[in-house]
Amino acid sequence: xxxxxxxNFDLSKAFEKVVEKMYGWGEAIILKLPNFILAIIVFIxxxxxxxxxxxxxxxxxxxxxxxxxxxxxxxxxSSIIISLIGFFTAxxxxxxDQVLTSVLAGAGVVGLAIGxxxxxxxxxxxxxxxxxxxxxxxxxxxxVSNGHEGQVIDINLRSVTIKEADNNLVAIPNSKIxxxxxxxxxxxxxxxxxISCGVGxxxxxxxxxxxxxxxxxxxxKQKPQEEIxxxxxxxxxxSINYIIRFWTNAANKKEILEAQSNAIMAIKAxxxxxxxxxxxxxxxxxxxxxxxxxxxxxxxxL
Numbered sequence: 001x002x003x004x005x006x007x008n009f010d011l012s013k014a015f016e017k018v019v020e021k022m023y024g025w026g027e028a029i030i031l032k033l034p035n036f037i038l039a040i041i042v043f044i045x046x047x048x049x050x051x052x053x054x055x056x057x058x059x060x061x062x063x064x065x066x067x068x069x070x071x072x073x074x075x076x077x078s079s080i081i082i083s084l085i086g087f088f089t090a091x092x093x094x095x096x097d098q099v100l101t102s103v104l105a106g107a108g109v110v111g112l113a114i115g116x117x118x119x120x121x122x123x124x125x126x127x128x129x130x131x132x133x134x135x136x137x138x139x140x141x142x143x144v145s146n147g148h149e150g151q152v153i154d155i156n157l158r159s160v161t162i163k164e165a166d167n168n169l170v171a172i173p174n175s176k177i178x179x180x181x182x183x184x185x186x187x188x189x190x191x192x193x194x195i196s197c198g199v200g201x202x203x204x205x206x207x208x209x210x211x212x213x214x215x216x217x218x219x220x221k222q223k224p225q226e227e228i229x230x231x232x233x234x235x236x237x238x239s240i241n242y243i244i245r246f247w248t249n250a251a252n253k254k255e256i257l258e259a260q261s262n263a264i265m266a267i268k269a270x271x272x273x274x275x276x277x278x279x280x281x282x283x284x285x286x287x288x289x290x291x292x293x294x295x296x297x298x299x300x301x302l
Contacts, residue, residue: 035093035094035095036094038093039089039090039091039093039094040090042086042089042090042093043086043087043089043090045086046082046083046085046086046087046089047083047086049082049086050078050079050080050081050082050083050086051079053078053079053082054075054076054078054079055075057074057075057078058074058075136184136187137152137155137160137177137182137184138152138155138186139152139153139154139155140152140153140186141184141185141186141187142184142185142186142251142252142253143162143182143183143184143185143186144182144183144185145160145162145172145176145177145180145181145182145183146172146176146177146180146182148162148164148170148172149162149164149165149253150162150163150164150165150170151163151252153169158171158173158174159171159172159173159174160172160174160177165253165254185250185251185252185253185256186251186252188251189249189251190223190226190247190248190249190250191247191248191249191250191251191255191256191259192245192246192247193245193246193247193248193250193256193259193260193263194243194244194245195243195244195245195260195263195264195267196233196241196242196243197212197241197242197243197244197267197278198236198238198239198240198241198242198278198279199239199240199242199271199276199277199278199279200238200239200240200276200277200278200279201239201240202277203240203276203277205232205240207274207276208242208276209230209232209242211270211271211274211276212230212242212244212267212270213228213230213244214270215266215267215269215270216228216244216246216263216266216267217246218266219262219263219266220246220247220248220259220263222246222247223247226247228244228245228246229244229245229246230242230243230244230245231243231244237281238279238280238281239278239279244263244267246263
C-alpha cells in the first residue's frame with residue numbers, strides 16, 4: 001500500500017504547486033503593498049490625532065471643569081474613539097470588509113454584555129458626567145441629600161463624597177444625587193435666617209416687635225431689597241409666639257447656626273434691658289370653692 005502511494009506521488013508536480021501558491025501570495029502582497037503602507041500611515045495619523053484631541057479636550061474644552069477625574073476620563077474616551085476610527089479606516093483601505101464586519105459584530109455583542117453586567121455602574125458613570133457640568137453642585141458646597149448633610153469634598157465617576165459635621169465621610173452614588181432632590185446651602189451667598197420665640201401675654205406687642213427688629217438690625221445689615229420680617233404666629237399655652245426673619249451672609253450650616261446663635265443672644269439682651277418676659281410653659285391649677293372639699297376625720301380612743 002505504501003509503495004503504491006509512493007509510485008503515485010509526483011514530487012515535481014507538488015513542488016510546482018507550492019511555488020505557484022507562493023508566487024500568488026507574493027503577487028498579492030506586491031499588489032496590496034501600497035494599500036498596506038497607506039493603511040499604516042492612516043492609522044499612525046489617527047493615533048497622533050487622538051493624543052492631540054485628548055489634550056485639547058482636557059486643557060481647553062474642559063478648562064472650567066474642576067474635577068480632574070472627569071477631564072481624564074473624557075480625554076481617554078475621545079482618544080479611544082478616534083483610535084478606533086483609524087483602525088476601522090485602515091481595515092477598509094486593505095479591503096478587509098469581512099474582517100471589519102466580524103470585528104463590529106463582536107464589538108456589539110461584547111458591548112451589550114458589558115452594558116447589561118455593569119448597568120448600575122454605567123448609570124453612576126453617566127450621572128457623574130452630568131454632575132460635573134452642573135453648576136448646582138461643586139466641590140466645597142454644603143449640601144443636603146438622601147438624608148445626609150455635609151460639605152462636598154470629591155465628585156468622581158461613581159459617587160459624591162461629603163464630609164458631615166461630625167467629620168465622617170459619606171459617599172452617595174451619583175445616580176442618587178441625580179434622581180433625588182438635594183439642597184445646596186452654598187448656591188447663594190446670602191441666606192434668610194428664621195428665629196422663633198414667644199413673649200408673655202402681659203407684653204406690649206408693638207413694643208416687642210420694635211425692640212426685636214432693632215436688636216436684629218443692630219448686628220445684621222440688610223442689603224437693598226432685603227428686610228427684616230416680624231410676624232406673630234399664634235396664641236400659645238403660655239406665650240404669644242412669633243417668628244422673625246432676616247438676611248445674612250451664610251453659605252454653609254455652620255454660618256447659619258452662628259447667625260441664629262448671635263440673633264438669639266441679641267434678642268435676649270434686648271429683652272433683659274426692656275424687662276420683656278420670655279415665659280416658661282405655665283400650668284395654672286384652679287381650686288374654686290365649689291371644687292375643693294375638705295373633710296374632718298375624728299379618731300376615738302378605745
